[in-house]
Amino acid sequence: MLPPLPRLPQALRFAQEGAYFVLHAPRQTGKTTTLAALAGALNATGEYAAVRFSCERASLLDDPADAEARILDAIRIEAENAELAPECLPPTPWSDASRGNRLFHGLRTWAEQCPRKLVLLIDEIDSLKGPVLVSALRLLRDGYTSANIRFPHSVVLCGMRNVRDYKAASGGDPTRLGTSSPFNISAGSLRIDDFSMSEIAELYGQHTDLTGQKFSDEAVERAYHASQGQPWLVNALARDIIEMMEVPADEEITDELMDRAVERLIAQRATHLDSLAARLHEPRVSRFIQPMITGGGVAGDATYDDDLSYVRDLGLVTRASPPLISNPIYQEVIGRVLSHSVQHQIDAEPKAFLLPDGRLDVPKIQRDFVAFWKANAEILDTDRTYHEAACHLVFQAFLQRVVNGGGLIDREYALGRRRLDLMIHKPYLADDGRRALQQSAFELKVRSEVTGDQIADGLEQLDGYLDRLGLDTGTLVVFDRRRNAPPVTERTSIGTAESPSGRVITLIRA
CATH class of the missing domain: 3.40.50.300 (P-loop containing nucleotide triphosphate hydrolases)
Structure with a gap:
């Protein structure tokens, strides 16, 4: 303590x-x-x-x-x-x-x-x-x-x-x-502020002093990245590794164990996470979370500052400007909670999307989502509380269903970005038998009467995202939310496009 x-x-x-x-x-x-x-x-x-x-x-x-x-x-x-x-x-x-x-x-x-x-x-x-x-x-x-x-x-x-x-x-x-x-x-x-990384190291160091069990520097960094120092999450991650996984005291706690603890904590949705999830359908909360998912903006009115203070006081968003979801664990929980009902409607076997070496078959994910969207879009795109974010949530639900605990979906939410960036992290074994990590990037945008065609902007923005990640390619998904858009079976397609920097990008029109 x-x-x-x-x-x-x-x-x-x-x-x-x-x-x-x-x-x-x-x-x-x-x-x-x-x-x-x-x-x-x-x-x-x-x-x-x-x-x-x-x-x-x-x-x-x-x-x-x-x-x-x-x-x-x-x-x-x-x-x-x-x-x-x-x-x-x-x-x-x-x-x-x-x-x-x-x-x-x-x-x-x-x-x-x-x-x-x-x-x-x-x-x-x-x-x-x-x-x-x-x-x-x-x-x-x-x-x-x-x-x-x-x-x-x-x-x-x-x-x-x-x-x-x-x-x-x-x-x-x-x-x-x-x-x-x-x-x-x-x-x-x-x-009361969240813990800094040095404070997490001090806290975990107390456990080392008492038991001799060490946390690697990478494990401390992973705990800080996933929790951003939120005190309950910091303690819950360590407790899961030590008490629930029962990692022996003579075994060092590594970043790989911390990754497992992050996923287990998200999947378990413990009381603290459930209490936050229960707030998501409050109007004062959804008015900020929904545009974060879509990358839209929030209309300023007489209650804006007080509603923003409320979601900050709940700990759901940061005190930065523009506000962000407080930490990656909350990002993941929010995405899973809001897309949970859709996941049960997705008839997809996760093992069917795995290659022999354990990597995800990304082209199959792309093709199967297009087929799924054609068959179900008009039914699923009806969420009442988060109607503007419904297509984003359906896509996240589909990814979550096919990844199904074997990987992690990193979601980048922010107001005013006009997009949602998603990254799948999937561990696998390389040819030399060492643990490796597959990274696959997706960018979601919405076409409306106001925004117009989003492909050019999307390709340029995806270039910046891929540059930051050091990846050669990615997937751009553009949802057409115009009132007079062609029927979903006619407008939904999959193809390729070239980004401004010359990357070959998979383009999904939905």
Whole structure:
């Protein structure tokens, strides 16, 4: 485990200065661990009484008065677990104030009685909904802005979302944060970052120190590339190799083992990945993910910035501009989840696409997809949530079905690229018996009334993709989405074209 506080040094300073601030990060990135470490560090000074508690037990309640009772219970339990000195514990009973006022008066009374500065670290604050969330934040604001009463010295609001998105969760307009809003008291918003490659090496190095089992440099690099440092993924990959594959402690963990762990993790779709996949059909999510798949753009409107903040806070996309899917594992999971229903309709035997040496028969993949598209396009190109990306998802489903765990599909998603680049990585044995890797590149584009014919642009863009990969050839697939396009059986064909640099490219018109 990496020490959490050095990764977030501002948090301790904010708490000591008496700030009310936000700590947020996607699920399973170390938020609760960081809060516990922060509480421990503050309590160790002898100056603060810091208590971390969760709002989850009040998450299903709609009545603020009922919720405050659950929250006060959670505070008392965690204060006792924190082993605070008796004089620092909450008052017993909390308060005889009327319903709806007990949380405010309870915290005020506790702060008045406690000989230390009181710090509340509120975990899962964004699990509260509607009026319950508004009420909780408003009472914190009232206490924060009141000069004549004692109230908690510092409050940390911790959850998956930034404070601006709390207003959307409560049913309000996140674009209007007026001066009387309960959402505008935070002194800052801190985000727990993903691991760097050196931090992954440090974390895996702890395992080496304890067991003697080494991770090769290439395995660490592969883990970083696949996860981009997402903490849960970094841990899950190592755990799969060590505990599930049961690789002996005297055997070095190589990049080949890490590749297997990546594929196994994607195929298993563990809880963390499933929780992200469940979000894909939310309108706020699909408005960004769909154009990433197609390479299109997102229309800017009043909710654009807040929706973008939301998918970033979920951890689905990067904080870069333009946004990208956060890591290759998420890219693969998104592609598989959205194309899953189509895969069951593809009657293709993966072994039929293998050559004797274990490579994929790419020409057969191309021919069989053309036949499949002619027979099924009008039925499959009807996805409702991701209608604009339906043809892209069908092609990915076909590739996934024929690759079927024997290789990896690398998907390059990005807004505004006007294309989707795909790469199949397929291990095989070379003539000398050594492990080798087959790489096959595909580029997908869409012809519409707006874009016009895409072949010339596609060949030029594919040239750049192949240059970057060091490959001699590739496949360009152009889907015709015009309303007056010829019937699919007439317009779908396979042939060749020459790229601007002179490469012979397989051209599929669909």
